[in-house]
Amino acid sequence: MFTIDDLADRLGGYLPSDEIQQVKRAFYYAEQAHDGQRRRSGEPYVTHPLAVANILANMHMDHQSLMSAMLHDVIEDTGVSKEALAEQFGKPVAELVDGVSKLTQITFEDKAVAQAENFQKMVLAMSRDIRVIIVKLADRLHNMRTLGALRPEKKRRIARETLEIYARIASRLGINTIRVELEDLSFQALHPMRAERIKRAVSSARGHRRSAIRQIQNALQQSLDDEQLSGTVIGRQKHLLSIYKKMRDQRKPFAEIMDVFGFRIITEDVDSCYRILGVVHNLYKPVPGRFKDYIAIPKANGYQSLHTTLFGSGGMPIEVQIRTREMEAMANNGIAAHWLYKAGQTDHPIAEGSHARAREWVKGLLEMQRHAGDSLEFIEHVKNDLFPDDIYVFTPRGDIMELPQGATVIDFAYAVHTDIGNNCIACRIDRHLAPLSTRLESGQTLEIITAPGAKPNLAWLNFVVTAKARSAIRHALKHQQHTEAVQLGRRMLNKALSEFETSLEELPEHVLPQVLDDLSLKQEDSLLEAIGLGTRVAYVVARHLVDALHGDKADDSPRSLQPHGPIVISGAEGMVIKFARCCHPLPGDPVIGHLSVGKGIVVHRTECRNLDELKSDPDKLLALEWSADIDEDFPVALRLEIESRRGLVAELASLVTDADANIERIGIEERDVRLSIVHLTLAVHNRVHLARIIKRIRNLPQVGKITRVGN
Structure with a gap:
């Protein structure tokens, strides 16, 4: 013991x-x-x-x-x-x-x-x-x-948590010895029979291949000695989970996985690493595209090594890793190597760099934690962030940025700085303009173009892959919605207070805190946000404020819950005013607003059929009118009955483009051999613009009935 x-x-x-x-x-x-x-x-x-x-x-x-x-x-x-x-x-x-x-x-x-x-x-x-x-x-x-004493279901739960979180953290911090053992122990707890069979097969295969391994090892060592290069060649063993994953993901039998011979060469300095690489490439032919230089560009966890794959005798693949003793210590102990060198009271740049990277990673975790809505959202971000396959891209100044496989321009922007991500509007990849959703490849140089008033887009969440970008976008969108809801709430409350011939700015200082206390709210913004998001009715809050102002002696005569005069909308209010997809309202259409809890105001055309069921709660309906100054495009859906003819859809598209509109979506269904139905979604300025487009389309002899969808 x-x-x-x-x-x-x-x-x-x-x-x-x-x-x-x-x-x-x-x-x-x-x-x-x-x-x-x-x-x-x-x-x-x-x-x-x-x-x-x-x-x-x-x-x-x-x-x-x-x-x-x-x-x-x-x-x-x-x-x-x-x-x-x-x-x-x-x-x-x-x-x-x-x-x-x-x-x-x-x-x-x-x-x-x-x-x-x-x-x-x-x-x-x-x-x-x-x-x-x-x-x-x-x-x-x-x-x-020491899992053996636990119940099977508890074993599996702990093993799954270990695999998903702790083994990945060990990998992120470069502590390879702990990672490998945690992965193998978790695999044995989750799949005991599979682990046992692979273990027996590995033991058997190792016995059969002993002479071949010794032969390759001796050949490599002899080549180093002939060139008078200091280096020790050791065999490298694959661990159980790694073998299992390769068999599962690559759909290869065990024999093919074990056919690859792995060796590690440990030497004294970086110069020797590159010289040894030349020697092994001279001894065995390298496999094209299978060389990786992690010495020049280290992994995020500080790992450094040269990786190459060679054609051995009989075409047998040989994987070789070449590194210095310090890199070997770093590969095995990761961030712990920082204390290994400290113990000898000598700092080492590799270990110091690893420690700095680890602190940077934890700093990123803290930022994610602040942005995450709850602990489960945070842990999902962390899982996504922990185990990426990396790509390396460059900033315009030549700094290297590491990102996971599949990362986009937006991921890069947020990796540089959260503010750059929030304000980015365009990007140049290798000096050419590229969409923000472009998937990045190693070796590209990126330049992000920003604008001070730019904001993140909800659609970005569909293609970003890094946890930092995802959590920062969500945080910015929540903040954006809060700001817009407060602004809308202020307009709605002032509109309601105007019926009592006052406004928020004109109320005495003691009135608002008293009402906030009555409503169990701490801040004015919380009240305005609740009004803007439809969880409180503006007129009721206005009445409460007036009652507090007059000491509950306000005029009790019955009034409409709607303030006099409609609220003016421009379409640029952001996330708290939405336009109903059922009827696609346009500037010029008579419209009405419905206060939808948690969403703000949803704008409908007054003739929309869905309003029938919403009218059962008239307190949630608001009179609206369009601003005279609107500079936005709005979607509208059309249904066209046309005679089938080759090239007609192209002609339609040309007509719409000439009329200064965009086609957002087009769909065609055949009614019979002669007739087809075309579903068009256009982006137009207003009702007059739409009428002009419809008039042009009617001039086509093959077009029959045109219907605006949503009446």
Whole structure:
């Protein structure tokens, strides 16, 4: 059984004796605090924190992280407070323990919500000290190693959560050793029979291929020695989940997956990496298009290496990775390598860069958290962000930006800065104008064109792929809707107050706070937004304000709930005034507004049939009129009966374009051999513009009946 003395001996290799003594003191404290507690497996509970500390010792983590590992369950599982820990071991350790402690389970209707809430708390703790997540990953790894004592359904739930969140975080932070083991343990818990069969097949295949592997390894090593290049060639093993995913996704049998031989060459410096690449390409022919240089362009988690695939003897593929010792440490320990080098009191640019990237990633998570509507939306963003296949594009200044596969111009704009994303209107890719929805490819240079008054478009959510872009767009749209609802609410309330010969600006200062208090609202904007979104009726609020002004002695004579005079609309109000799709109102049409709860005003033509059922609640209907100054296009639907003739649709399109209108949608259905029905949706300025277009279309002899849809 592994003991604290065994751990102390291992720590002697990289920690000073006074820090080792502090780690031992934390262990004895935890042993006393957990006295009498046992794990599901029956072992004393303190074996768990000791094992977690041992995992961190493998990564050469600092003494404060090891102390936190020893104490990470003390706050929740025993009566010890955070303050008591701070007094005993110092504030940094107490803060770490508080961040890592199994987060207090709040009672939720849904377990998914509870897990999402807990993950949000963990992100906040990570933002204060990134070591929190490293200790948490070690904690999860030991829990996965000891899943055996749990019920099958609980095993599967924990394994799924580990695969979806913790293994991906380990990957994002570059901690490859923990990622691989978490993935394999999760796979074995989720699919025990498949894992066992693959494990047996791997063991058998390895035995059969031993001589071939040795032969290739010797050939590679001999080539390095001949060129007097320092490098060690080692065989690289595929892990279970990686084999399973390749078999499933590429639909290949096990034999084809295992036919690929993998080797890693570890050398001393970057210059040697490129020289060794030349040697292996001289020994075996490279496979075209299968070379990747992650040294010049590192992955987001700091991973650096040269990857190449070669044709071995008999056409057998050989995958070779070439890297320095520092890059190897970085690949295995990721951000933890930052402390590995700190332990020796020497900074290293690779480890420092990894630490800076990790802090940048956590900063991005915090921004997402602020923008997300709730914890479940946040965790979905995080899942999408954690495991992308990367592409690399350039800013006009030559800076490299990393984005997931399938990212668009909008994703790039938000990756540069949220304000650039919010205000972007166009883009140049390699100096040529391109649509904002364009999917990006590695090596492109992008220049974003912005305008101060520009706003995000709801349609962007249909094609963006990064979590940052998605959450920032949603946040901006919510803010935009709030602003527009407040402006509309102010207009509606002032219109209602005008019937009482006053306005919001003319009311004494004490009136509004009194009414807000009566309505259990804190701010004026909340009241105006509720009116603009249709959850409160403007006239009722106006009456309330007037009653407060006169001390409930306002004129009680019955009045219409509608203020005198219609509200003027221009079509440019944004998200809180919408135009009904059932009747497509145009400037010049008589219109009426319906207050739809949560949406604002929906504008209908007065002859729209759908108004019949809406008239049952007259308080929600508003008189509207069009502004004299409108500079917008509006959709309108037409139904045409035409005689079928080749080229007629092209002629129709030409007529519409010549009349300064756009065709938004066109559909054709055959009624019989001779007649067809054409459904046209046009974008026009107003009713007069539409009449002019219809007159032109009528001049075509093949066009029979023309109907405006929505009467």
